[in-house]
Amino acid sequence: MAAAEPRRRDPARRIEEIAAASERVIAERGVEGLTHRAVAAEAGVPLGATTYHFATKDDLIAAALRRSVDRFAAYLDAWVERRPELTPEQHAVLLADAVLPPLGGPERAQQVVDLELYLAALRRPTLRHIAEEHQAHILRALAHYTDPDTAAAAGAALMGVSLRSLASESPPSRAEVETILRRILTPNPALTGTS
Amino acid sequence: MAAAEPRRRDPARRIEEIAAASERVIAERGVEGLTHRAVAAEAGVPLGATTYHFATKDDLIAAALRRSVDRFAAYLDAWVERRPELTPEQHAVLLADAVLPPLGGPERAQQVVDLELYLAALRRPTLRHIAEEHQAHILRALAHYTDPDTAAAAGAALMGVSLRSLASESPPSRAEVETILRRILTPNPALTGTS
Amino acid sequence: MAAAEPRRRDPARRIEEIAAASERVIAERGVEGLTHRAVAAEAGVPLGATTYHFATKDDLIAAALRRSVDRFAAYLDAWVERRPELTPEQHAVLLADAVLPPLGGPERAQQVVDLELYLAALRRPTLRHIAEEHQAHILRALAHYTDPDTAAAAGAALMGVSLRSLASESPPSRAEVETILRRILTPNPALTGTS
Amino acid sequence: MAAAEPRRRDPARRIEEIAAASERVIAERGVEGLTHRAVAAEAGVPLGATTYHFATKDDLIAAALRRSVDRFAAYLDAWVERRPELTPEQHAVLLADAVLPPLGGPERAQQVVDLELYLAALRRPTLRHIAEEHQAHILRALAHYTDPDTAAAAGAALMGVSLRSLASESPPSRAEVETILRRILTPNPALTGTS
DNA sequence: AATGAATGAGCATTCATTCAT
DNA sequence: TATGAATGAATGCTCATTCAT
Secondary structure: OOOOOOOOOOHHHHHHHHHHHHHHHHHHHOHHHOOHHHHHHHHOOOHHHHHHHOOOHHHHHHHHHHHHHHHHHHHHHHHHHHOOOOOHHHHHHHHHHHHOOOOOOHHHHHHHHHHHHHHHHHHOHHHHHHHHHHHHHHHHHHOOOOOHHHHHHHHHHHHHHHHHHHHOOOOOOHHHHHHHHHHHHOOOOOOOOOO | OOOOOOOOOOHHHHHHHHHHHHHHHHHHHOHHHOOHHHHHHHHOOOHHHHHHHOOOHHHHHHHHHHHHHHHHHHHHHHHHHHOOOOOHHHHHHHHHHHHOOOOOOHHHHHHHHHHHHHHHHHHOHHHHHHHHHHHHHHHHHHOOOOOHHHHHHHHHHHHHHHHHHHHOOOOOOHHHHHHHHHHHHOOOOOOOOOO | OOOOOOOOOOHHHHHHHHHHHHHHHHHHHOHHHOOHHHHHHHHOOOHHHHHHHOOOHHHHHHHHHHHHHHHHHHHHHHHHHHOOOOOHHHHHHHHHHHHOOOOOOHHHHHHHHHHHHHHHHHHOHHHHHHHHHHHHHHHHHHOOOOOHHHHHHHHHHHHHHHHHHHHOOOOOOHHHHHHHHHHHHOOOOOOOOOO | OOOOOOOOOOHHHHHHHHHHHHHHHHHHHOHHHOOHHHHHHHHOOOHHHHHHHOOOHHHHHHHHHHHHHHHHHHHHHHHHHHOOOOOHHHHHHHHHHHHOOOOOOHHHHHHHHHHHHHHHHHHOHHHHHHHHHHHHHHHHHHOOOOOHHHHHHHHHHHHHHHHHHHHOOOOOOHHHHHHHHHHHHOOOOOOOOOO
């Protein structure tokens, strides 16, 4: 009964398209700039389609952020699977890569949307759960390469650097970011069995 | 203390009141919820007064964020002056205090406004300069107690933890935050003279 | 009593349920607040069911009012049958009962729906016929106890009092209503055979 | 300071025009059909002007009904002043005139708006006070020509007849209405000192 | 016969901004 | 200088109605 590969006239498809368009709108104009109309235009569907599938603006926002977080999670899992082992030095370099994507690239948009998610969660309790999931996913990934405390420190620093690089006219240089990460990821003999 | 003789019917005073009201509105409803009307109501001045002194909404936002950043800078400078020396351990504890203010307190509002600032700077180039100043001020303060790289790492982590604690249903515990900061602030013998 | 064999999965039954739900919606939110969606929710049927059986909103309204009027007619006939004779004094008291039902009771809802009917008939010629029928039924019932002219006067006054009691913050007291009805129902020797 | 005869660029004038247009819209399409847009079009003012002066739809409705009631009150007072004395028979005839205005005339519109007022008051407590005032004014006028109980009975009947004549395809004839009113207004020797 | 999906029109309301005074 | 008035554009949302299945 459930079609194997639903293609034509598929309502689920349309819902996906609208959610994807919402994500793009948030990336470009922020949660503040997301409107049913903007999404409809971006998705190329009639206005009614957006309000029909997502009755309220919050539904639209939640769908977009959910999508973004899920996609990132999948990407992150694949990333980790491809790199079973990393020295702290390698790790620092690769994370710097992740946090300093080329301007205008899709990874940049991902970062922007993530940041919007956190801000939106500030006032919309519904979204907090998604933000926490995102956070937890990142920490879990980092924990593959270091102890939990260091992972927590690195996770926090990554978020801070990301925020700073997005909001700054002169974002931190790659060298700066690598130094920060190296400072955190390099095992500290002075700290033995912290928890 | 303040200006020499501006007292009664002082236009500068009114401008201040409007800016202060804008700050409060942003703390409560976000940049998204800031409107000339909301500010006028909050400041108890006629609508025309807000548009007269701050022609556009962006002017209002900039004034509010400028004010917030300046106040924070003064507070930070005083803080540092009062504590000329700190061990890494003391430092970690006190920073955890700073990043985990009681819910609903004025420091919380300050954090919220800061976050709004970074978000707003994302789309409003005018604000980036203010965000950078804020950033630099924090780093300078941290550098009083540790080397520049560690200060940069701690600054990034602070921002990340702050963001996480604001957007989360279950914010990080004091112990978690202290652990993160200790992990970063404790001198690492393995790293000699990194830049 | 009702139809012979329509029992399970009876389309007529569903139509009834929808009409009954429409009546309830009108009682609660008025004709103005009646929508296919509200009726579907109230009846617990899919939206499509309401538009299928009652293509337009006016059909829904007509069905609801028709139902209300019919039910009232049956009630009225039974009432009259149970009371073959009444003195003018008894009549006044009982009519006051009828026009001053307890707030929130089902008779109140009946009155509200009746008023909505008259209002709706003002702009929907289709409904006028129903309103007239309702009117005629009331007059016929009253005519069992008095002459036609007095019945007409009492009928008009009843409607006026009902309207007033529904729309007023301080509805007329029972004493007031009884006085009005007594004034009309008490035979007037000064008027001989008017018609 | 208050201009003697405000004419040009008078904001009060515009408010009046909008309220008058609201009245006309209610007369033509009912409270249900009143929208800011319809009023703006009817008054020939921009949409913003209606929402500026009457922030909510309820404000618009209240203004229109208030206006209608006030105008009617003035008319009624003048009417009574012109006719210091009336025999019951004269009174019945003149009231029949009042309740059976020619179709499409301005008195008809007045009646329609009054009825809408009562219906609207049913769900909008704010309006009840206006409806009561209207009611009281009518009773006071009637009381100039007869005792209070008879006035109350006549007032109720008038409202009932009015409702019936508006909602009916074949409204009551002048003879019918006169008969009803005569039945009520003719002093009843059988009732001595009622109160 | 029955219904979920779809859509275009419309609505109340809010607002930044302009302008006359 | 200061401000109430004004307005046009936009927003979130609702809904009657149509239609494909």
